[in-house]
Amino acid sequence: DAGVIQSPRHEVTEMGQEVTLRCKPISGHDYLFWYRQTMMRGLELLIYFNNNVPIDDSGMPEDRFSAKMPNASFSTLKIQPSEPRDSAVYFCASSFIGEQFFGPGTRLTVL
């Protein structure tokens, strides 16, 4: 298995633009997590899904952020409109009753 796949790896956009981050979890995993990592706040859980259903979105910073998981092999995290303070590395992770496997992350820069 190729592991968790994220795209794009790097994204540079201007304030106010819509940003969509994509994730393909490991086949057979039933949990999917979206994290944000910054120097100031560390690794924060934004939202997680179980069997494609959102379970806990209490970490989503505000209404500008939304996440979907239309099927077991794909999830998106969307920011609309983006702001400079959204600049961070966004990780997707998946698991099946145990270890969480992280993707390589998407480095987002909002100018």
Add this chain to the structure above:
Amino acid sequence: GENVEQHPSTLSVQEGDSAVIKCTYSDSASNYFPWYKQELGKGPQLIIDIRSNVGEKKDQRIAVTLNKTAKHFSLHITETQPEDSAVYFCAARRGGTSYGKLTFGQGTILTVHP
């Protein structure tokens, strides 16, 4: 909710020395404690984990200890090597309805000097 505190934030050792990183957690219902290593430009990778029914676990040069009464757990790396240099995160997870959600510590930057 769960709160995980990790110390120290930075740790510098000489090659061959031991390194110890400590974490405390607040939720007595937490029962799973993984440790992750994150190298530059990569996502965190699990290196060892321990469950609440075990007090210690070892894997070659890495060991983790858990004190449920005091609600703290530690990572021990012996005979450190330069390739151990990375950021290390501890985490905690409770069972039951919150199954799946990890709460992470703030991370420790470990530097091993040759």
